Amino acid sequence: MAPAPIFETIASTVEAIRSQLPDGLKNPRVGIVCGSGLSGLAASMKEVVEVAYDNVPGFAKSTVPGHRSSLAFGFMGDNQRVPVVAMLGRFHPYEGHSLSTVVYPIRVLAALGIKDIIITNAAGALNPEIKVGTVVVVRDHLALPGLAGMNPLLGPTFSSTTPRFLPVSDAYSPALRRLVFLAANELSIPWSDFAEGTYAWVSGPTYETPAEGRFLRAAGADMVGMSTVPEVLAAREAGVGVLVLSLATNMVVIPEKYRSIKEEVEAELLGKKVELPVEEVVSHEEVLLIGRQKGEMMKSLVEKIIDLIPASVRDESQK
Numbered sequence: 001m002a003p004a005p006i007f008e009t010i011a012s013t014v015e016a017i018r019s020q021l022p023d024g025l026k027n028p029r030v031g032i033v034c035g036s037g038l039s040g041l042a043a044s045m046k047e048v049v050e051v052a053y054d055n056v057p058g059f060a061k062s063t064v065p066g067h068r069s070s071l072a073f074g075f076m077g078d079n080q081r082v083p084v085v086a087m088l089g090r091f092h093p094y095e096g097h098s099l100s101t102v103v104y105p106i107r108v109l110a111a112l113g114i115k116d117i118i119i120t121n122a123a124g125a126l127n128p129e130i131k132v133g134t135v136v137v138v139r140d141h142l143a144l145p146g147l148a149g150m151n152p153l154l155g156p157t158f159s160s161t162t163p164r165f166l167p168v169s170d171a172y173s174p175a176l177r178r179l180v181f182l183a184a185n186e187l188s189i190p191w192s193d194f195a196e197g198t199y200a201w202v203s204g205p206t207y208e209t210p211a212e213g214r215f216l217r218a219a220g221a222d223m224v225g226m227s228t229v230p231e232v233l234a235a236r237e238a239g240v241g242v243l244v245l246s247l248a249t250n251m252v253v254i255p256e257k258y259r260s261i262k263e264e265v266e267a268e269l270l271g272k273k274v275e276l277p278v279e280e281v282v283s284h285e286e287v288l289l290i291g292r293q294k295g296e297m298m299k300s301l302v303e304k305i306i307d308l309i310p311a312s313v314r315d316e317s318q319k
């Protein structure tokens with residue numbers, strides 16, 4: 001038997017999810033994707049109902065430390081009571097998930113009715129002016145796997161109304177990006193904690209070599225990570241407004257000059273004292289640590305942004 005078209009599968013997933021929710025939460029307006037170590041973003045939600053990915057047909061399980069595997073539904077906002085859904089844990093291709101599995105939850109969230117999505121991630125900073133702990137409001141991306149043939153939208157179009165050729169030059173909503181800075185101002189978060197930039201998507205799971213880091217920087221990227229872009233593409237395909245917040249959890253190791261083992265050995269042979277450089281490497285533990293340190297600020301920020309999304313804007317499907 002031919003597999004069911006993807007939108008039919010999604011419709012049955014949506015039905016399965018809604019059957020586990022009270023009426024007020026069946027139609028969330030805003031989606032949130034929690035990046036590595038950022039599952040606490042959903043902690044300010046009220047009247048939370050958690051649905052484990054195990055109980056959602058078509059959802060995989062996240063295998064990455066710092067990612068949980070459930071959807072949290074609840075209300076957010078001080079001024080408004082906005083029904084939201086947060087993905088506590090995402091899927092990455094490097095875990096062995098296909099791109100269609102990676103974007104499946106986004107398509108489901110869109111079918112549940114979200115109008116906007118706030119996608120967060122932990123990422124390495126390529127731009128030396130971006131310090132660890134900075135929140136980078138993403139305004140563009142460089143999808144290396146996508147350019148090389150790994151695009152989640154490859155294949156038959158999602159539905160008869162889905163555009164075959166999706167423009168993505170406008171993928172990152174200026175209206176939503178603006179709200180980040182208004183929210184930061186209201187919360188008195190120092191302006192210096194924010195930057196704007198381009199996110200490079202790489203497949204991972206290896207972190208970058210110095211040459212790769214230099215290459216991405218030269219190509220115009222400010223940040224690099226192993227997620228997000230497939231989700232952005234699926235969200236835009238569904239007409240959902242996208243905001244991406246990248247937390248700089250580490251500097252990508254790009255030494256100004258290579259250590260010369262040849263010179264070191266030569267100096268040693270000549271009896272000279274050799275200062276050995278400290279070799280830096282990135283670790284996922286470091287990534288999670290910064291996520292934990294900045295988690296509270298990110299949580300307040302996301303909550304405030306959701307509060308600031310005017311109902312009129314929230315209910316427009318295209319921005």
Ligand SMILES: O=P(O)(O)O[C@H]1O[C@H](CO)[C@@H](O)[C@H]1O
Nearest residue numbers: 035036121122225226227287
């Ligand atoms: O992008 P998120 O899921 O936040 O996680 C980032 O952190 C992990 C590497 O430390 C990678 O998965 C990278 O993409």
